[in-house]
Amino acid sequence: xxxxxxxxxxxxxxxxxxxxxxxxxxxxxxxxxxxxxxxxxxxxxxxxxxxxxxxxxxxxxxxxxxxxxxxxxxxxxxxxxxxxxxxxxxxxxxxxxxxxxxxxxxxxxxxxxxxxxxxxxxxxxxxxxxxxxxxxxxxxxxxxxxxxxxxxxxxxxxxxxxxxxxxxxxxxxxxxxxxxxxxxxxxxxxxxxxxxxxxxxxxxxxxxxxxxxxxxxxxxxxxxxxxxxxxxxxxxxxxxxxxxxxxxxxxxxxxxxxxxxxxxxxxxxxxxxxxxxxxxxxxxxxxxxxxxxxxxxxxxxxxxxxxxxxxxxxxxxxxxxxxxxxxxxxxxxxxxxxxxxxxxxxxxxxxxxxxxxxxxxxxxxxxxxxxxxxxxxxxxxxxxxxxxxxxxxxxxxxxxxxxxxxxxxxxxxxxxxxxxxxxxxxxxxxxxxxxxxxxxxxxxxxxxxxxxxxxxxxxxxxxxxxxxxxxxxxxxxxxxxxxxxxxxxxxxxxxxxxxxxxxxxxxxxxxxxxxxxxxxxxxxxxxxxxxxxxxxxxxxxxxxxxxxxxxxxxxxxxxxxxxxxxxxxxxxxxxxxxxxxxxxxxxxxxx
Numbered sequence: 001x002x003x004x005x006x007x008x009x010x011x012x013x014x015x016x017x018x019x020x021x022x023x024x025x026x027x028x029x030x031x032x033x034x035x036x037x038x039x040x041x042x043x044x045x046x047x048x049x050x051x052x053x054x055x056x057x058x059x060x061x062x063x064x065x066x067x068x069x070x071x072x073x074x075x076x077x078x079x080x081x082x083x084x085x086x087x088x089x090x091x092x093x094x095x096x097x098x099x100x101x102x103x104x105x106x107x108x109x110x111x112x113x114x115x116x117x118x119x120x121x122x123x124x125x126x127x128x129x130x131x132x133x134x135x136x137x138x139x140x141x142x143x144x145x146x147x148x149x150x151x152x153x154x155x156x157x158x159x160x161x162x163x164x165x166x167x168x169x170x171x172x173x174x175x176x177x178x179x180x181x182x183x184x185x186x187x188x189x190x191x192x193x194x195x196x197x198x199x200x201x202x203x204x205x206x207x208x209x210x211x212x213x214x215x216x217x218x219x220x221x222x223x224x225x226x227x228x229x230x231x232x233x234x235x236x237x238x239x240x241x242x243x244x245x246x247x248x249x250x251x252x253x254x255x256x257x258x259x260x261x262x263x264x265x266x267x268x269x270x271x272x273x274x275x276x277x278x279x280x281x282x283x284x285x286x287x288x289x290x291x292x293x294x295x296x297x298x299x300x301x302x303x304x305x306x307x308x309x310x311x312x313x314x315x316x317x318x319x320x321x322x323x324x325x326x327x328x329x330x331x332x333x334x335x336x337x338x339x340x341x342x343x344x345x346x347x348x349x350x351x352x353x354x355x356x357x358x359x360x361x362x363x364x365x366x367x368x369x370x371x372x373x374x375x376x377x378x379x380x381x382x383x384x385x386x387x388x389x390x391x392x393x394x395x396x397x398x399x400x401x402x403x404x405x406x407x408x409x410x411x412x413x414x415x416x417x418x419x420x421x422x423x424x425x426x427x428x429x430x431x432x433x434x435x436x437x438x439x440x441x442x443x444x445x446x447x448x449x450x451x452x453x454x455x456x457x458x459x460x461x462x463x464x465x466x467x468x469x470x471x472x473x474x475x476x477x478x479x480x481x482x483x484x485x486x487x488x489x490x491x492x493x494x495x496x497x498x499x500x501x502x503x504x505x506x507x508x509x510x511x512x513x514x515x516x517x518x519x520x521x522x523x524x525x526x527x528x529x530x531x532x533x534x535x536x537x538x539x540x541x542x543x544x545x546x547x548x549x550x551x552x553x554x555x556x557x558x559x560x561x562x563x564x565x566x567x568x569x570x571x572x573x574x575x576x577x578x579x580x581x582x583x584x585x586x587x588x589x590x591x
Contacts, residue, residue, distance in 0.1 A: 004072055004104075010046020012091050016077045023048060023096060024072045024104065026134065027065050029115050037062045039098075041073060044139075049086075049095040050075070061101040068114055068134075070105035073098050122551070127565040129556055141553045144264065145541045149216055151263050152237050152537075155256045161214040161239065166201035168194060168218070173515065178222035180232075188582040194220035197534060199453060200519050202240040203491055206530040207522035213240045216537065230538060230550050231562035239488070240532035246474050246490055249531050250276075250430060257478065257486070257535060261426050264544040271428040274478075278433040282479075283400075287408025289434075292482030293427035295415035299407060302327040302395070305381050311372035314355075314397050325397040326407055329385045330414045333392040334358040338417070339367065342394060345413060351406060355395040357381065363389055412482070426543065428480045433457075436473040437504065447505050450475045453498075453519075454489035455531075460497040468504050478535065485540055488533025495523040 004024040012021065025043035032038075039050045039062065050073050052062035058075075065071065075098040086092030111127075112120045114134045125132040133139060153163070172179045172193040179193035195201075197219050205213045217238040223231065241249060254274055261270045275293075282289050285298045303325045306314040317323045333339065339356045346354035357378060358366045365378030385393055394414065396407045415421045436456045438449035446468050454473045456462045462471050474490035492498050498520065502512045513520055541553045551557045558564050578584065 008045035009041050009043040009048045010090055012048055012077055012094050012096070014079065014093050017079055017094060019077050020074070021077055021096065022072060022074045023050070025070070026114075027067055027069045027071060030065055030067065037065075039065060039073075041071070041096075042134075046090055048091045049080070050098050051095050052098045052101075056098055058098045058101045061103075062098065065101070065103075066107065068107040068110060068131075069103060070107070072102040072104055074100040123559060123565060126551070126557065126559050129566045133555070138552060141541075141545045141547070142555060144545055145537075145553055148260060148264055148541050148544060149537065151260045152256070152535075153216065155259055156214045156237075156239075159212075159252060159256060161212040162210065164202075164205060164210070164213050164215055166195070166198040166205075166215065166217070170195050170201075171515070173200060180220045180222050183581045183583055185580050185582075196221050197236070198238050199451070200516065202238060202532065203453065203493075203519055203530065204522055206240055206242045207519075207525070207527055209242075211242045213532075214238060217534070230554060231558045231560065235537040237486075237535040237537055238532075239534065240530060242528040242530045244490070244529065244531050246432070246476065246531065249488065249490070249533060250476075253486075253533060253535075254430075257428065257540075260540065261428070261480075261544065265426055269425040271426065274428050274430055276430045276432050279431055279435065279472075280433070282431055283404050287404050287406070287411050288482075289431050289477065290479040290482060290484040291408075291429070291431075292412065292415070292421065293429055293479075294421045294423065294425055294481060295411065296331075296420055297329060297411050297415055299326050299328050299411060300385060301325065302381055302384060305377045305384075306373065306397075309373040309377060311369055314395075317397050320399075322399050322401075323397065324400050325395055326400070326403075327381065327385055328394045328396070328407060328411050328414060329387055330356075330392040330394055330418060331387070331420065332390060332418050333394075333414065334360065334390045335392075336367075339392055339394075342410075342413070342417070346406075346410065349406065349409065354410065355397075356392055357395075358392045359387060359389055361389055369395065426480055428478060431477040431479055432475075433472045434475040434477075435469065436471040436475075436501075437468040439469060445506055451487070451489050452502065452505065453491050455492045456497070456501065460494065460500060463497060463500040463504065474531070476533070478533075480540075481543060483539050483543065484536075485543070486533050486535035488531065490529070490531035493523060493527040493529055495520060498523065 001022060004022065006021045007023060009023055009025045023041055025041045028040040028042035028047060030037065030039050036051065036053045041048050041050050052059045073096060075096045077094050078097050080093060080095050110131065112124050112131055114131060117135065117137050133142065169182060169192040173196065177196060179196065182192040182194065184190045184192060198215060198217050202213050215238045217236055218233055219236055220233050223229065239253065241252065258270055258272065279289055282291055287299060301324050303318055306325050307318045309315050314325050339358060342356065343354045355369050356367055357370045359382055360366050364375060365382065370378045381393060387393060394410060396403050396410065434450045436449065437446050440447040450473060454475045457472045457474060458466065476488055477484050478486035492501055499509045499512055538550050538553065542550055545553050547553065556566060
């Protein structure tokens with residue numbers, strides 16, 4: 001008989017009744033029922049009920065056991081007494097009558113419970129992550145993550161992609177966030193960077209003739225904490241293809257992503273035939289470039305109904321041609337209490353308020369705005385929005401460039417408060433036609449709005465003749481249920497166009513050569529048209545596991561202050577280490 005186990009804790013069935021077996025695992029739960037001890041023994045594979053009564057030679061040892069002790073148990077498999085079986089458990093028809101117990105690893109007092117899924121302070125959970133990972137839901141999420149990555153990998157290979165590994169120590173690159181820098185001992189004063197993405201390497205692979213690349217790639221960004229991204233590192237399904245248009249990328253990747261979602265959606269509907277929504281349309285209808293299409297609310301411009309109206313606040317705004325009034329329909333929101341609550345919410349978001357019109361019995365509009373603009377205009381707004389009695393509309397006004405993000409928040413808030421969102425589905429869409437550039441108010445300059453290596457629509461001619469802020473790019477995102485889960489583009493593979501694109505953003509040709517020399521040189525020697533994308537593994541897993549916290553799907557995440565509480569990172573370097581790296585610290589003054 002094996003030293004530790006003949007079966008796992010999830011293996012025993014009725015066919016094993018009468019066998020003498022060994023199990024090893026953790027004491028998940030211990031119950032004393034009138035002198036009979038029931039020990040739920042758990043391992044990676046499942047859970048088995050073990051029983052010791054006063055007639056068992058192992059009873060005295062069983063009395064000493066505590067939660068999370070690691071033990072080996074030997075005994076005979078028997079059927080559970082009638083009425084005590086557990087059909088929810090694969091091993092629920094049998095139990096182990098214990099004849100021998102060996103303690104393999106006693107446990108001290110637990111800093112957090114493993115049995116059950118009760119809430120516990122996050123910092124304690126992260127400090128004792130090895131205990132946290134024993135909890136059933138989190139343990140299952142991690143296994144689901146592995147299975148999702150297997151599905152991605154299998155589907156990519158079936159589609160003709162080949163997996164490559166690109167370097168981790170690389171050169172600094174402007175990907176939109178700070179780099180993690182790694183000092184070089186051999187080259188004093190010089191630094192490697194951890195890759196924010198394998199962008200340049202995957203493009204160089206296309207220069208090298210490999211045609212279809214993918215990688216489950218670790219990416220590193222020294223960013224401030226964000227709710228939808230783990231601090232420090234994350235993983236993405238990184239993809240690149242040669243001789244492709246934007247449509248070719250869509251045709252290759254849409255079935256892969258759809259298939260992965262269908263594999264793990266647990267029967268929930270998944271979009272087939274994804275809509276393609278231009279960036280400007282997404283902003284206009286949903287107030288975001290990552291719309292949650294489960295929310296049926298579509299915003300509309302209603303400026304004409306307020307132009308020259310008795311509501312002077314909006315009427316005066318509309319005298320400036322750049323200003324508009326947008327309406328956010330609220331089906332079922334036509335009560336004073338609800339409208340006042342939305343107005344208070346808007347004030348909590350830093351807004352002066354949120355104007356509204358309610359439609360009551362008889363179809364007449366009510367509220368301050370309705371009183372000011374009159375019944376004819378109120379009826380016209382109702383007709384345009386397709387609303388009925390008991391509904392409401394909420395309004396935002398001003399320069400859309402400044403209010404669209406708030407309008408998107410208001411749309412989301414309305415959808416949640418009015419229970420309009422169908423949460424049992426996955427709605428996927430391509431967001432296309434992103435602007436190539438945006439104006440950076442802080443630095444008073446034109447800068448890239450998305451990936452700097454993307455091809456502008458219109459190519460070099462557009463870069464030479466158009467206002468940069470009007471140029472669209474062959475850039476695209478995948479949105480799912482309010483999250484951006486992928487981003488990509490067709491690449492700018494012509495050296496003169498690459499230099500011009502960076503020049504508009506304030507980079508001189510020499511700087512382009514210095515910072516992107518490998519790729520710039522490669523473009524001189526026969527560069528194929530190419531494009532690709534990167535899908536966020538962590539966010540996809542998060543969505544499919546039904547959680548909104550990325551820490552619930554990652555093995556050893558940092559906290560919101562980018563600290564690894566379990567390993568004690570970041571930590572101070574020793575004087576010897578600093579000398580070897582030719583580095584002296586210059587710490588800020590303590591306040």
